[in-house]
Amino acid sequence: MPGRLRKNPLKKPERPYLALGLEGSANKLGAGIIKHDVDGSTSVLSNVRHTYITPPGEGFLPRDTAQHHREWALKVINDAVKKAGISMHDLDCICFTKGPGMGAPLQSVALVARTLSLLFNKPLVGVNHCVGHIEMGRNITGARNPVVLYVSGGNTQVIAYSRQCYRIFGETLDIAVGNCLDRFARVINLSNDPSPGQNIEEEAKKGRRLLPLPYTTKGMDISLSGILTSVEALTLDKRFRADGKPRGPDDQDYFTPADLCFSLQETVFAMLVEITERAMAHIGSKEVLIVGGVGCNERLQGMMGIMAKERSGQIFATDER
C-alpha cells in the first residue's frame, strides 16, 4: 500500500560521501555540493546559482541560454567548491542533469561534467531532472511519503511513489503552469528579473477583482493553454487599463494588470489544489510536497496549506528561489 511508510533500504555510508551536482536544464545554472554523512543525514555545503535573465517581453532561447551556461559554468563550479571549503579531489562523484530539459543548455553542462569526471577520475552520475526535484524536496523538508506536486516552467505533474517508481497521477495536457504564468508576464511586459513568476506574484497581491476565467480540470489532468488565451484576450478588453488607473471619476467598471495576475493565479492554483487533493484521497497520504520553480509561490503554498489542513494533513515546500 503506497500510504505505508517503509524503512530506508539503503545502508548507511561507511564514510562521509561528497557529491558535486551540476544543473542547467533551463535558464538557471547551478552547482552544489552535498555531503552524505555516516549517520545517514545529508547536508548541503554549497549551492551556487546564476540565472540567465532576458529583457521584459522576451523568453529565453536554447542557443542563448547555452551560451550563458558555457560562459558561467566554470566560475559557478569554482565558487561552489570554494564555498564548501573542499578540493575537487575530495569529491566522490559528479552528478549532472541528464534530462529532460532544453537540449543545448543540457549539453553544455554535460560537456563540463564529463570533462571534470575524466580529469579527476570521478564517477559520473546522470540524474533525471524530475526525480532530482522530488528527492531534493524530500531531503530538505523531511517529507517521508508525500503526494508530490511538481510545478515548474516545463512541468506540471501530480506524482506519488509506489513500487520503486514515481508514478504520475495527473499532469497538464498542454503547457506547464510556469510557462503559462511566464508567458502572461511577457504579455503585460513584466520584468524577468529575478523571475517573471515572482513578479506576477507581487503584482497579484495588488489585485482586487476576480475575473471569471475558464476552469479546466479534466479528471486528474488540467489544461492551461485556454486559460492563457482567455487572460490574454482580457488585455484587449475595453475595460482593461494598462496603467492601472481609472480614466476619470465615472470610470467604475475597469480592471488592471494586477487584477488579471490575481485572477490567473487564483484560477490556476485552485485547479492544482483540486487535482492534488484528489490524488491524496486516492493514495491515502496526508503529506503534500510542492517542488519546482512555481512551488516557491507563497499563494500556492497558502492555498495548498488550507486544503491540507482541512484533511488534517501537512504541506512541505521549498522556499529558496
Next chain:
Amino acid sequence: MSSESPEAEWHTISVRIPFANAKHAAIAKQVIEVDHELNPDAVKRVLTVEDEFLVATFSTLTVRLARLVLNAFLENVDLVVRTISEFGEEAERVSPP
C-alpha cells in the same frame, strides 16, 4: 547523384586541434564523442587522436551543414579546453590515492 556512392559528392572538412598533451586530447575526444550528431543521415563525423592532436573529420551533404557542424564542434572544443585549462592543473597537482 550516383546511387553506388552517394557520399562521394559530400563535402569534407578536417581539423587538427593541438592540445598540451596526448591525455588532454584523449579526454576531449571522449567527452565530445558521446553526443551524436543531430542529423546522422547527412553528417558523418570521425574523431581520432594523433599524439597531442585531436583530429576531426566531417563529411556533410551540404555546405551549409558543414559550416553548422564545424561551428558547433568548435564551440564544444572551446568549452572543453576552457574546462581543462581551469581545472587541469589542479587535477595534476595532487594525484588521487
